[in-house]
Amino acid sequence: MNTVREEIFALLRDYASLVPARFIQIPSNISFAEMNRCLVELIALNPHFQLYAPSNQYQRSFWKTMVRQLEDLLNRSGEEDEEIDPRILDHYLSTSPTSGPIPGSSAPSLRGQICDRGLPLGEPPSKSFVTYFWKPKLNQVQEHSHQDMVNLTHYRSSTLEESRTTIEGGTTGLRTWFASHMLARYLIQNPSIVEGKCVLELGSGIGYLGIIVASLQQLSPKVSSSLWLTDVNEEVLSQCRRNVQLPCNISSTHKSVEFRVLDWEEVLHSNVKPLENLLQNQINPDIIIGADIVFDPALVPPLVAVIALVLQFGSKSGIQRSAIIALTVRKAETFQSFLDHGREKGLLFEDIPLPEAKGFEFVDAVETGASADNVRVLRITLHRT
Template sequence: MQDSDANRLFPTPEPLLSIFFCYSALVPVKSLSFPSNIPFNVTHEFFLREILLNHHLKQYPPSESYQQSFWKWAIIQLESFTRSNEDAEVDERIYAHYLSLRTGACSETPPNSFITYHWRFPKTHRYPTEEDSYETITLLESRTTIEAGTTGLRTWRASLVLAQYLVQHPYLVNASNVLELGSGTGFIGILVASLQLQTATPTVDRKMPSVYLTDVNSTVLVRCRNNVRLPCNKSSPHPNMQYKSLDWLDSLSGQENLESFFSEAKVDIVLGADIVFDPALVPPLVKTIFLALLPEPTQVAFIALTVRNEETLRYFLDEIGKVLQTEEVTRNNAGSLLLQIPDQVDAELEVKIFKVTRGRDTQSPTNCEELRSILRSI
């Protein structure tokens, strides 16, 4: 993976590629496996050229604290080769880089860091990309569970699961105006914008679809916008990215304003990942989703939920089931680069995706008014 071909997967042993993807995504060193069965010169050259000297990773590097632990591990593993091979030698540039990280690299609170996720189109989709190429999403993220009083400054596993589903079903967003609830770091927004740009055939009469990214926290929304606009992300030239502060509680008191926004936005599909975690927010969230789907009966929502608490999930499904039609969708994780990246916080938790629509019985004006009455009682 030379700098001039930053997104090509050249013939490289899979274990080394796995290390590259994990390093880019700051996977803890304890989760990595060193490929001792690959010749030293191949492994050493890969660590030097494709990780240490990688142009993208130099411009958007993992945090110094992570690099320190990674390169300490890599040096120990590489030196183990040299003890049994007198012709093997670790390049001085690797030692020099590691030593440059030692001063001040460690702290009690992990610093924010650039993280690069890798994904690729399924082989069944004939997009104008090389068969062995991959796409990237780079974000500046928090490495703590909560920062500045919010969990929205890092990407959670539910976003990776929903992203993989969209990669496998790109027609859902290619030509659709998209609204995301709780956009966080901007991960889903970047993916959606990339899919739209990848397949766009804009004409004089046809504009690029809109992507509305929303969050209640202003700090999160600024981070989201900055990540989307990073020059390395394919989302950066998208001409119709929108950022809006959206408080679900407004569905309880400022419903008219929300209805006006959703009507003007002409949203075709609503997305949300890991947005059901507090039972107190379930009623306003349900009302917000209902209002977002109200203007057109053809609208649909896909909500990816991490099962942290069975009772909270059941509460959400019961409440939304009173006014909207909900069904769990099946998904195929085969070949996903995104889901190969373990997250030390919620990696073991189950994620479910639900498709939400108004359903056949809710499309008449009379029934919509009846549903409004039910909403007022929730």
């Protein structure tokens, strides 16, 4: 099934990106038979989701919602000869910790076990594979003969294993944040920024942007691209490596991806030569990227100092280096501190217009309060006197 209705693709995208089931609605213009078939073929039996599945908690919540909505759709259709595909029910039951009636029914014994978000009470969110669909720039301009249809072959996907808890073990790096999606959109719309370049990412987290950048570099005919992914937390960086190297991701075929522990606070040490050697000689990037790395006021001075250190010299390609940083403004004081410290170091800040969502299927409904309204994407350069 390479071509599907837009509404069906939206549901597939929502499931893959772990949109809470309470926000997912079966399209009203789709027949019961078609919806039944698509849920089986595109989700329940999808080989990708069998290898890289969402958590059992999420799957229970999703299928509970789908079964209830399918029952409603069947009742409205009046098609007495139709029934919910047994494979849907079997798949749902396989995710349940205990046997019992299908959630969504009126069984009081089960209602007491399920919270309003569709997760079993007392069961914390577990690690889960999440998949994001995105369309390379070349495919964004292709015309479709049927505008209400989506050709799945025009899309790429990026899959990660991440924690859906906000903070796990004291680090925010084990999940993907909203600003990362905005920067990914911008880079996908402007792939020349990373094609044929040496890219350094600060605060790579579990590798979402790294997968996007490595994929864009692999999709380019240029072969001189390289990518350095850095983070201060070794556990997070190990997860980053595993995600980038997942066989389902194009990034797994990239031969020039390096993973390196990098502590920004080293720039404030009396002996900064080792860090200078790493950044200027060993990595020698053409461009720096980073997403949602401006959140802790204590980290602003070392972050700014690292950016300024890298931008001091031209890249090996002879062009002036720049940094592209996406951030969510949670506290105005922290953002202003970032700007003030940067200007003291001679940094220039330019706002980049946020990319339109058309052609991009990134969804992140988990980060409470996050929206494009409080996301900034900045191009940073060093003032030359």
